[in-house]
Amino acid sequence: xxxxxxxxxxxxxxxxxxxxxxxxxxxxxxxxxxxxxxxxxxxxxxxxxxxxxxxxxxxxxxxxxxxxxxxxxxxxxxxxxxx
Amino acid sequence: xxxxxxxxxxxxxxxxxxxxxxxxxxxxxxxxxxxxxxxxxxxxxxxxxxxxxxxxxxxxxxxxxxxxxxxxxxxxxxxxxxxxxxxxxxxxxxxxxxxxxxxxxxxxxxxxxxxxxxxxxxxxxxxxxxxxxxxxxxxxxxxxxxxxxxxxxxxxxxxxxxxxxxxxxxxxxxxxxxxxxxxxxxxxxxxxxxxxxxxxxxxxxxxxxxxxxxxxxxxxxxxxxxxxxxxxxxxxxxxxxxxxxxxxxxxxxxxxxxxxxxxxxxxxxxxxxxxxxxxxxxxxxxxxxxxxxxxxxxxxxxxxxxxxxxxxxxxxxxxxxxxxxxxxxxxxxxxxxxxxxxxxxxxxxxxxxxxxxxxxxxxxxxxxxxxxxxxxxxxxxxxxxxxxxxxxxxxxxxxxxxxx
Ligand SMILES: Cc1ncc(COP(=O)(O)O)c(C=O)c1O
Numbered sequence: 001x002x003x004x005x006x007x008x009x010x011x012x013x014x015x016x017x018x019x020x021x022x023x024x025x026x027x028x029x030x031x032x033x034x035x036x037x038x039x040x041x042x043x044x045x046x047x048x049x050x051x052x053x054x055x056x057x058x059x060x061x062x063x064x065x066x067x068x069x070x071x072x073x074x075x076x077x078x079x080x081x082x083x
Numbered sequence: 084x085x086x087x088x089x090x091x092x093x094x095x096x097x098x099x100x101x102x103x104x105x106x107x108x109x110x111x112x113x114x115x116x117x118x119x120x121x122x123x124x125x126x127x128x129x130x131x132x133x134x135x136x137x138x139x140x141x142x143x144x145x146x147x148x149x150x151x152x153x154x155x156x157x158x159x160x161x162x163x164x165x166x167x168x169x170x171x172x173x174x175x176x177x178x179x180x181x182x183x184x185x186x187x188x189x190x191x192x193x194x195x196x197x198x199x200x201x202x203x204x205x206x207x208x209x210x211x212x213x214x215x216x217x218x219x220x221x222x223x224x225x226x227x228x229x230x231x232x233x234x235x236x237x238x239x240x241x242x243x244x245x246x247x248x249x250x251x252x253x254x255x256x257x258x259x260x261x262x263x264x265x266x267x268x269x270x271x272x273x274x275x276x277x278x279x280x281x282x283x284x285x286x287x288x289x290x291x292x293x294x295x296x297x298x299x300x301x302x303x304x305x306x307x308x309x310x311x312x313x314x315x316x317x318x319x320x321x322x323x324x325x326x327x328x329x330x331x332x333x334x335x336x337x338x339x340x341x342x343x344x345x346x347x348x349x350x351x352x353x354x355x356x357x358x359x360x361x362x363x364x365x366x367x368x369x370x371x372x373x374x375x376x377x378x379x380x381x382x383x384x385x386x387x388x389x390x391x392x393x394x395x396x397x398x399x400x401x402x403x404x405x406x407x408x409x410x411x412x413x414x415x416x417x418x419x420x421x422x423x424x425x426x427x428x429x430x431x432x433x434x435x436x437x438x439x440x441x442x443x444x445x446x447x448x449x450x451x452x453x454x455x456x457x458x459x460x461x462x463x464x465x466x467x468x469x470x471x472x473x474x475x476x477x478x479x480x481x482x483x484x485x486x487x
Contacts, residue, residue: 041441044237048218057252059213059234 003080008054009073015049016069028070047072056080100418100439105426108437118142119457124434132392132452132466133436135269137301137409138381139457141331143374146367153366160361165192166348169359177365178336180372185307185322187338191348194357196296196325197223199335201230202353203292203323204263208233211258215246215289217265217275219444224263224294230352233261240444241268243279250287260289266298266309270443270451272410274302277309281318292321300329300375301409306382326364330371334360385409385456388463392454395467400480412438413450413470420477421448427473433466 003011009028016022022036032038038046047058050072056079058072066072101107113131114123119139122131140146153173163169174192182190193199204227208214212233216224219240228235236253239245246262253260262284264275277293284291295308303311306329310319320341326334337344348354360368375381386407393407402414415421418439425437428450436451443449454463474480 039441044218048237048239055252057236057249059236060228061235 003077005073005077008076009070012050012069012073029068031067100422105422108425119455120462127432130433130462130466133434134453135328136331136455137329137385138375139455140371140374143331143371145374146370149370150363150367154363157362159363161359164355164357165359166355173362173365174359177369180369181336182338184372185338188340189344190336190338191344193335193354194360195333196327196335198353199323199337200224200294201227202351203321203337204228205231206347206351208261213253213258213260215249215260215262219268220263221265221269241273241275243276243283247283250289260287261292262289263292266293266295266302267408269297269410270438270449271404271412272408273404273406274408275309278313278315281315284318290320291318292323293319295322295324297328299324301382301385306375326368330368332364332368332371334364334368381456388454388458391460391463396470399467399471399474401470401474410451410453413452414447418448421450424473424477425450428469431469433469
């Protein structure tokens with residue numbers, strides 16, 4: 001299985017849009033904290049959902065470097081390639 | 084720009100909480116306790132239903148006398164850390180007593196429970212290791228994970244199957260895997276399924292650390308916590324806990340059968356770089372520990388009281404967690420309503436904890452209520468009545484109870 005960053009990014013956007021509180025106009029370059037108004041706990045909980053749909057674990061320390069949805073997608077893809 | 088401007092949002096949240104003349108819930112002053120269950124607040128005698136003083140031992144006569152005697156013979160402080168001039172005979176004695184209570188070979192005592200988690204977690208899990216934390220872990224566990232260098236993975240709260248899945252993803256990766264759970268979770272009072280976690284741990288060849296902060300002295304035939312109650316102490320590699328709840332003093336500990344624990348004394352920064360516990364606290368803690376061991380009836384009364392409070396609040400139409408445990412949290416929907424409810428309870432003479440998201444699970448505000456072995460049935464009924472009164476004032480009765 002080899003998802004691309006664009007595939008994963010699209011899946012993340014789709015997952016986020018299932019939450020009615022998330023703005024409708026998000027895309028891969030949306031910033032997770034600023035544009036989605038997520039606090040640190042909300043970010044961790046949403047990452048958990050992504051982990052489950054893609055069967056991957058994202059260590060918490062990796063989150064520190066992630067700002068946009070595309071950053072998260074790139075991180076997930078690199079973690080999946082490493083396994 | 085002020086160095087505080089990053090807290091503008093926080094300042095606004097605080098202003099909103101105190102907007103219509105409400106108190107600052109994070110600045111309540113208990114002028115002084117009159118007993119373990121009653122405190123003087125705003126000049127009024129107030130029922131204390133928001134402490135962690137589960138056995139009432141903060142007011143133990145024996146502990147008070149022991150503290151006075153130790154202060155007379157040893158003075159009031161050590162002025163040094165455990166690895167320098169801060170280890171006295173009393174520290175060693177306390178470690179032996181705690182180890183004996185848990186029937187473990189080793190014990191390390193820290194200056195607080197917070198530091199025990201910080202110190203154990205950061206030192207046990209190194210750069211090439213993995214820490215697996217329950218999503219609802221206490222701040223001290225999260226902070227410990229940030230102080231160390233391990234990769235940190237969260238699993239769903241109290242969900243051994245979810246942990247199993249996450250461990251499976253790590254199959255074949257080198258590095259130790261340390262799982263961290265709590266005995267009783269402090270916000271909702273829910274109990275860990277320790278035996279199921281122990282099974283997952285055995286299967287995966289992982290290590291297990293249990294923070295029994297709220298379950299020490301509360302669960303298990305001898306008060307050794309949920310691991311004892313579930314009969315899986317042998318699977319728990321490290322038990323961490325605190326003296327600041329059931330023992331009524333202050334300080335933290337870790338007990339283990341692993342001989343390596345002694346090495347942690349030389350690499351755990353929160354153990355090494357802070358002053359050790361003062362003599363009077365150690366003496367009081369040992370006296371409280373004796374009392375806890377000698378009086379198992381305290382635990383039975385505590386659980387009877389927990390059931391009484393849980394049943395009473397539910398009968399009053401309030402929503403709580405499913406389990407009767409010494410922490411019974413009333414779950415509300417809106418922060419604003421929770422703040423007003425909490426203020427009204429205090430006006431009417433009941434002190435509970437107001438817990439607000441994001442410090443609560445599921446984003447719900449909570450009125451965190453806790454019982455003690457020393458509460459009388461009449462005090463519990465009185466508190467439940469006051470809750471019911473306020474719930475009625477706020478139109479919060481659930482239909483089933485309202486018609487009853
Ligand atoms: C689960 C848990 N662990 C650790 C601690 C820290 O203990 P202490 O307050 O004694 O430092 C607490 C309480 O604050 C707690 O609730």
